[in-house]
């Protein structure tokens with residue numbers, strides 16, 4: 001794997017293959033790379049092509065992942081499979097962070113991270129005979145954040161997830177959660193969740209200082225930087241709750257589980273909430289890429305300054 005010049009910024013590809021509809025996904029992927037370049041950083045979109053884990057996909061490779069239906073969603077446990085079988089794949093937050101860190105990249109921008117899924121009360125009651133098996137669906141993104149030292153810039157997590165449980169998980173596993181210009185953990189389409197972050201940072205330099213302190217202490221975790229959706233694109237919270245309730249109920253009656261659950265919920269939510277949620281999704285992704293590029297630049301300055 002190649003080592004990247006500073007300041008580099010990693011971008012994921014599951015959001016391209018599974019998180020947004022075509023052609024918005026392709027336009028967005030190319031636009032994010034442009035935003036990063038305009039901010040003076042080098043974009044590296046991560047994905048898997050014919051079994052090769054690529055940090056810095058070409059335009060043609062990004063097009064391929066955006067256009068091809070049913071590209072495999074590659075989380076950590078899928079890595080040996082796609083490599084051995086020489087398959088194509090879209091990397092999640094977990095595998096993008098893993099690959100980017102191995103390539104020497106210190107900052108990664110995405111939309112929303114995976115987390116602890118909500119579990120319906122009915123499901124819990126029906127499955128009490130399997131008490132040992134009854135754990136919630138927890139994204140591989142979370143343990144990755146606990147063990148990979150990289151800055152992950154996101155808009156929090158979608159309220160399709162259990163946000164309090166997700167934050168508890170991060171606390172237990174030592175992941176510092178930063179609110180960028182906010183004291184609250186953002187809920188993707190909404191700027192606030194009512195849940196506090198661990199620390200607020202208002203500038204890229206403050207984020208860079210937190211990351212440097214974390215590295216100097218030898219802590220193994222990621223620094224999770226959460227940026228609220230730009231105010232003009234925020235959706236009314238009530239509208240989201242209705243759509244989320246319906247999507248979760250449908251997932252349950254259709255028996256959608258495992259890796260299919262998140263893409264199913266994302267697709268249903270965007271169908272149910274229409275244009276407004278798509279616009280919010282695109283706006284926050286662009287905003288996160290811009291903020292992350294500034295953080296990458298601030299980190300690179302620090303490194304030069306220390307030499």
Ligand code: PSU
Nearest residue numbers: 014015019092093112114139140259262
């Ligand atoms: N949340 C979103 N959009 C996304 C995802 C999550 O709002 O596109 C994607 C990310 O790639 C994330 C993955 O890493 O879903 C998490 O999937 P799972 O819950 O199956 O781990």
Ligand code: MN
Nearest residue numbers: 137138139258
């Ligand atoms: Mn899962």
